[in-house]
Amino acid sequence: MARPRQERAEQTRDAILNAAAEMFDEYGYAGASINRILERAGVTAGALYFHFKSKEALARAVMNAQSESIVPFLGSKGLQRLVDITLIWSFQLQRDPMLRAGVRLTGEQATFGLQDATPYQEWADIMTGILTESAENNELQAGVEPRELAEFVVEACTGMQMYASVVSGRQDLPDRAVRMWRLLLPGVAVPAVVARTEVNPLRVRLAATAPAQAAGATS
Amino acid sequence: MARPRQERAEQTRDAILNAAAEMFDEYGYAGASINRILERAGVTAGALYFHFKSKEALARAVMNAQSESIVPFLGSKGLQRLVDITLIWSFQLQRDPMLRAGVRLTGEQATFGLQDATPYQEWADIMTGILTESAENNELQAGVEPRELAEFVVEACTGMQMYASVVSGRQDLPDRAVRMWRLLLPGVAVPAVVARTEVNPLRVRLAATAPAQAAGATS
CATH class of the missing domain: 1.10.357.10 (Tetracycline Repressor, domain 2)
Structure with a gap:
């Protein structure tokens, strides 16, 4: 049971990261809105903050990928x-x-x-x-x-x-x-x-x- | 009479440009406030907008200097x-x-x-x-x-x-x-x-x- 849950978590994390990358690419840091990232990734705010504790953490993850x-x-x-x-x-x-x-x-x-x-x-x-x-x-x-x-x-x-x-x-x-x-x-x-x-x-x-x-x- | 007036205008322009450079250097574009530039340069808003029609024009002048x-x-x-x-x-x-x-x-x-x-x-x-x-x-x-x-x-x-x-x-x-x-x-x-x-x-x-x-x- 542990594996599928972990896989799902990784998929969610990837979806958030990809959506964030698209927004940061287009609008820069200040212009990228968390709400639109959630919308594009199709995830809840809870899921996002489980993986990334802030917009800054999300930006760091994109920078380092x-x-x-x-x-x-x-x-x-x-x-x-x-x-x-x-x-x-x-x-x-x-x-x-x-x-x-x-x-x-x-x-x-x-x-x-x-x-x-x-x-x-x-x-x-x-x-x-x-x-x-x-x-x-x-x-x-x-x-x-x-x-x-x-x-x-x-x-x-x-x-x-x-x-x-x-x-x-x-x-x-x-x-x-x-x-x-x-x-x-x-x-x-x-x-x-x-x-x-x-x-x-x-x-x-x-x-x-x-x-x-x-x-x-x-x- | 034309020369001193022109010299004064150039001095004012330089003072504005230098004050703007200090603010942009420290705070970036978004963080630099026109009011603080005026204060630092010791000039009026009218004087600033006589020389630079916008904050963007001021930024361009600094970039190109x-x-x-x-x-x-x-x-x-x-x-x-x-x-x-x-x-x-x-x-x-x-x-x-x-x-x-x-x-x-x-x-x-x-x-x-x-x-x-x-x-x-x-x-x-x-x-x-x-x-x-x-x-x-x-x-x-x-x-x-x-x-x-x-x-x-x-x-x-x-x-x-x-x-x-x-x-x-x-x-x-x-x-x-x-x-x-x-x-x-x-x-x-x-x-x-x-x-x-x-x-x-x-x-x-x-x-x-x-x-x-x-x-x-x-x-």
Whole structure:
């Protein structure tokens, strides 16, 4: 009897989180109303407050769910994996409400009194792990520290989505991600890795649709 | 008689803009009150609305004043000038209310219904101009386009100040700017320029205090 109840609770939590993401994405923190989240999720206020003790807790959960929508779906390794993450992210950000809302709330958090570094640090941790493996496999140039490069990539991606958001409604975000790697790779990777790393949006446009297979197959 | 009146008008406009910057920096757009701006600037509502027709117009003016606090004070040229701009910016952002407010409003503009690319594009234009000169002087590697690199630097700086803001209240922003250049320069500049370009916060800590002389003297 315990399992179905737990499953139902998880489904309810997911429904609330998805509804909240849609509202935060569209209206920002201040504009998102708890009543409309309840309505969209089809749950009671009691159910919502059982899972999330406040609107702020809900916003934090959305902010911290960003990497879940991308990272599990990749088969590539090393620097190629890092490139793939940023390219898939650049496509997903155009259509995944959870990711869009997470990014929007992270950038606007000062407006609702939060100062939460977790979303940045979670991405930086994931990228540091990948780059540590890269370094062990001699993919990086001497003197390039995995943590430093990871934080810089997170910073650059954060800024490029903001820039792309105001100039093109994020339509040109994949081009900006490609450009980042064209400028950055030659200074951080050894020549053989620069030569073999694919920085092609088409590669991950497929992966973003049918993740595990596509990215795994080409890496 | 025309000149003193015009001077007085400019002083009033500056006083309003400075008071607005302080309020926007501290409280964001929604939290900044026109009454407190008037009080701090010591002007009447009539004077404010003579110069700025709305709170939004005031926010736009603050957003678009960012580069004025840095660019005129530099004597260096080419890539060194670009490096200097980002390093001075990384110090100024810790204490110049106009710059801080401009950056905050630019990032939060969606919360008050704006989508203004001007602040990003103004920086990108300035940096493109510098990098075009760099390219003419053979400072850049083949295939590095001034406009592309300029936009990428703007994106990276935008993201790094947000990251620095939540992890250190921007205290480590100069270190992050230095790190950007350590990672980026080898991939975009020719070796001789990588070798001679100074990426040292001490160089511009001086310039940020006594701009024209210091940065000019060392370039």
